[in-house]
Amino acid sequence: MVQDSDSGSRPRRDYLRIEGVTRRFDDTLAVDGVSLAIAEREIFALLGSSGCGKTTLLRMLAGLEAPDAGRIVLDGEDLAAVPAYRRPTNMMFQSYALFPHLTVEQNVAFGLWQERPRLARAEVAARVAAMLELVQMQRYARRKPHELSGGQQQRVALARSLAKEPKLLLLDEPLAALDKKIRQRTQLELVNLIERVGVTCILVTHDQEEAMTMAGRIGVMNEGRLLQVGTPGEIYETPNCRFTAEFVGETNLFRGRVDGGALHCEDFPAPILLPADADPDDGGEAWLSVRPERVALSRAGAAPAGAGCNAAVGEVAEIAYLGSHSVYHVRLANGRIVIASVASAQWRDAAPPTWGDAVRVAWFAPDGVVLTR
């Protein structure tokens, strides 16, 4: 097959192929048979809590860690036998790992100094200058890293990892070291920059907002396994397992037994109607995930919900007012808490329910997601 690497051509779908990659530390499987294909110029996020194996996977891509099994193929080249210092990948380390004894421009030049055959001094200087301009750090070229703020260090680290024009850019918790305010601004800045450069990028994060803001696709990892891969929308709206449903955003999870197209759940007063397209085995155990913003909240005395709705009555246990919306914790008669997220605009005409008020929670059957694992 002829592959065309012109920048004008359509990006290749499996620019990076990770095939059954496994890494074991002593007795634990840090990464357990992960397979994944990433397209050229894609921004992909590995999302998971600490210790889920996402960083180990990233380090194996960089060559800082060797897989016990599996293959990593980048742009048609098997990277297994390629040491870190010869890989066409560059990594931006968590908390940046800038060289403290070198200036900003020397840090950025470091990778270029290693090129063989050697680059001319003038070329190194020109590329460093271009990189510093890209991240708007020209004015700080002569500073040492410890003289920079966290955000400036992050930009230098990015410039350093882009200077060699890697085929694959790896970002390890790129913004975790920054304040929340700066972080949100930087997320979009970073995405714009990566897209402008046109580099394929994998980032690792434990922050679902960061993953959803920055990445085109997300891979959710837990205990070394890749549980689900999809766009932020897919991951959030149609999780394929309980872990994803609970890890990405908040959710109401009902556990029960499937019987005749409904979920019989001890927590809920009536059999829960399931979405029509879900087809779980009769008699099997299953879970239903309902996002809080899909749960409607009304005063108990109001007109009952129509057909095709799951509804129950309870009292308000907690309210968190968040400006644009409020999060209600409603305690049903059996003690089960159902979370509902209600837009503030809903209460235009009446006072919102308050603590102890009797309310009805309800959702349309199609808004639930049936999970079998």
Place this chain on the structure above:
Amino acid sequence: MKRARCFLLRGHFWVGLLPWAWMLLFFALPFALILKVSLSTPELAVPPYVSPFVLEPGAALPHFRPDLASYRRLHDELRALGLAGADLQYLAAWGGSLLLAALTTLLCLVIGYPFAYHIARSREAARNTLLMLVMLPFWTSFLLRVYAWMSLLDSSELGLINRLLLAAGLVDAPLQLLYNRGAVLVGMVYSYLPFMVLPLYANLVKLDQRLLEAAADLGAQPWMTFLRVTLPLSRRGIVAGAMLVFIPAVGEFVIPDLLGGGDVLMIGRKIWDDFGPNQDWPMAAAVAVTMVLVLIVPIALLHRHGRANGNGAQR
């Protein structure tokens, strides 16, 4: 509450005082005494010098009449440098000492760096054991260890190394291994190695592992990473180790005396000769004073250099 408590009641005043009192008592005061002796005139008496402070009859305070003959002697040698037939015994001893100390420092660095690097890169549990092994020789008397070297290097066919060489058929006759510069160097490097290893280790163990990974990620081969990252970042450890080895090595007396031949001129030996057999205390004291001054200048310069550069920075 009364804020202004008497400083004499504050704990940290006394804690801070202790090192000053110590330095005064055991460095400044002895140094002042030696300085006084160096400015005296030698005489056959006990003690064998005439004090520069002369108390004349009727005067309340003694007059200060320094005798600069000893310093003049050193100065004359300095001026005669390069002249044929000049007597340069002190300068030669100085040169010998500085050269030997420099060689010792260099060899300790070359041998000690891998030691320190390996220990710092070992598992945390193993580090203490390895450090203890480095210090283990200290558990034996220093003198004993130097004597052990004498028997190892013995130049007759009884010397251990010579016996091995003869048995292996590498040499026909025993080599002259003892009583020369080489033997002194071996003894010095052996004795001072831990003083290089310990500060280097303390520095290298703090080295951020991710910096090495970052260097590898950016394409630096392991030796390049060492040259460009590890070595510059361990500069402070190198300086500390080098000073701990170099300074005592300059004045080392026992090792050259036991392992060196008569031709191994060293300043420590010279001082010993003048204080002892030659009974020229002012000369010995003058050499000792110049030695302190000569060593303090580079230390002070290094100190200022280190401070000016702040964060262990290089250029």
